[in-house]
Amino acid sequence: MAYIEPLFPFIEMSVIILALVLIAAFLVWVERRMIGIWQDRLGPNRVGPGGVLQSVADLLKILGKDEFTPKFSDRFTFVLAPFIGAITVLMSFAVIPFSQSIGVSDLNIGLLFFLAMTSLAVYGVVLAGWSSRNKYALLGGMRAAAQTISYEVFMGLSMMGVVLLAGSFSLRDIVEAQQHGWFISSQWLGCLVFLVAGIAESHRLPFDLPEAETELTAGFHTEYSGLKFALFFLGEYLGVTLISAMTVILFFGGYLPPGFLADTLFAELPGIVWFIIKVLFFILFFILLRTSLPRPRFDQLLAFGWKVMLPLSLVNLLGTAILRLTGVLGGGNV
């Protein structure tokens, strides 16, 4: 036992990674099925009960595909790009506290680590677009770079209100600081900005401009197929999970049960269950958004970011700071 103990963190890590990849695969089916239902059709319902195994079938199909790299592409970067995309997102999960005890690492700068990783993730997209030597892919990569850089600015700012209230960059501390009330009660503006920025970071409709299908065929991943394409796909769904998880941690009490259930039996449910329920809720919200909104134009998107979202997040930060200093929020421990 003694000499297995040092291996525990590695086992935990492997389990988490495996679980995340499975969840991402499962999400593909959830999304397709939910969109199907919302759009008055069935969605994939053939493989397994209710179509649950659709992703397995997809995976088998993808594995059976030719590992194709276009001759005109920049080979090394072309192969590297999808790995950057998937790995950076997986790395971000390292700082996520899934429950009171589950979590890979409790970095004291967890929030900054998350920001750093999401910033790196854009390299996957930009390099993919650039190395494909395809004009659609290039345009997609270009859009991704501009979009991510703009939206990252106020994504960071929108989280600072939470940091002010919790007094820590550690995600676990932030969750624990919400014992007596979720931050959404005072940080609803920050939450809104964070959600918008989060959708933009994960390139989902209505912010899916880098891969805007009707404009750029498939945008940055036009030339990708097979396993490399699957990695981008994985990255996208992990990204959705990540943003949902972050929203829950920052604003909705993470793995803590809701306050009004504090004295009931529900409060006895393990933290991980609460965490999963909340994350699932936000994932479904993302999917619903995708079915209901059109896509803005590129310049409108940037203008919206800089002219609306940035001032909003600054106002939120300023307001929170004032309320915090005057002691209205977060108690007296200034």
Add this chain to the structure above:
Amino acid sequence: MNQANHLKDIRDWHPGQDFNLADEITHINAELALSQQKLSDHIETYWLAKSQLLTLMQLLKHQLPNGFDMCFDLFAVDERVRDQKLAEQCKDFTLVYHLRSMSRNQDIRIKVALAETDKTVDSICGIWANANWYEREAWDMFGIRFNSHPHLARILMPPTWVGHPLLKDHPARATEMDPFTLSDKQQEIEQQALKFRPEDWGMKRQSKDADFTFLNLGPNHPSVHGAFRIVLQMEGEEIIDCVPDIGYHHRGAEKMGERQSWHSYIPYTDRIDYLGGVMNNFPYVMAVEQLAGIEVPERARVIRIMMAEIFRILSHLLFYGTFAQDVGALSPIFYMFIDREKLFAIVEAFTGARMHPSYFRIGGVAMDLPKGWDTLVREYVNYLPKRLDEYEKMVMQNRLLKARTVDVGAYTSKEAIEYGVTGPGLRATGYSWDLRKQRPYGGYEQFEFEVPVGHKGDCYDRCRVRVEEMRQSIRIIEQCLNNMPEGPYKAEHPQTTPPDKRYTMEDIDTLIPHFVNVSWGPVIPPGEVSVSVEATKGIMAYHLISDGSTVSYRTRIRTPSFAHLQMLPLISRGQMVADLIATLGSIDYVMADVDR
């Protein structure tokens, strides 16, 4: 003098009124030697020597009061094997210019005879901008050269094609030619021909401070709605100029018309604007009926209008959904497909087929309406408006969609007419011109409906007009439903195909035409006629020439989409790529309709 000049209101005009434009023209310029040809479609037709063509065209557009501002159609006819030429001016080839004055609500047809030894004529591109593509088509199909045309290249056929397909001596079937082979060398040539060289189009590769990107959008691209290629000249994401490249969907529909019997060509027409279904049969059968002198019974007329309006709804619903999808909204199209599905079920109940029922016949329709048809239609008529109200909130009032489409891809009424734009695209600019109102055909004068118009002529208005048109179509269908006359659904006329069978076993005069019409197809008396309808996408016209046989001598199909796409460079300059996609979606073209 021209009788039309004495009319107080253009709405008083009706087809069949005797005009004499020639007086008006010679009054302005006495040197023009016009000679009139009487044709059964009441469009004034004049022959002219080709040396005077440009003078006359200038006069018609600019000097004549309320001149002919739209070049409606331009095509050629190979007259070399025609028996009944109908006019002594006729030589080996005839160029037909079909012009329209919107404000006079009057058409004129100018014919120019060309000899085989001198197949050249002056280009009229400088007068009507949209003559450009029509002249290229005439060159492509007949080898007629247009002097001082800016870019006289093939348009429908590939650049490497040998010969001119609509010439009477060009084979109509592969079996009449040698087997197809493709040598490596030829393949190399074909590949090279596909390359886009901006210099050929008068484009530069770089400006003073930037290199332009040339983006090849299509022929296979999710947003070009078919096989359509646009080469974009871009700086960043801004479009500097573009070159639409059509012809990928060309099937030689006009050539097929010269082989198929008058009757068996009907299914081909369905597939011209493949979303329009029976709407395509409409002008064709009306044209044949006019040539044969068939009077269609009242019930058939109402059935035709009802079916045409049903297909207008079907086409507009698809437009509505794909337009929203092009802008990025994924869901509306699925809801609209459900509505279409319900309507297709009704079409299927009536005709036995869904998208391409080929339901109209020369002299009527294929079969009578089934028992209980009215219940089906009434249910749908009550169902759709509620759904449209829902879509109104989901699509038209969506702020993101508005941000993407309002003031995007706008053009003025003047530009629209200059480029031959008709239908909702023209009405979106605020110009109320609907053929069903201006020149009621097939019985539309008996129906009450309004002509919705926009005011800005942008993408949003083009969509808005179509949405309102659906409501008007429902109104028309409702009137058909409440006032469907009893009686035969087919005319009792020997040329009606297939003819009435009731008396065939009783008298020989019915048996013989029946036998002949079913085996050879009907023989249509010689003549020329052009019939237009307000189709789903604009005005569609069939110009048929009969040489007194079982097949058409020349079938000319004037389609709205062809004219609409030509305007694309004008609209798209200065747009972003995303705007172009919204614009393409809002034009509502069908490539089969463009290329035929």
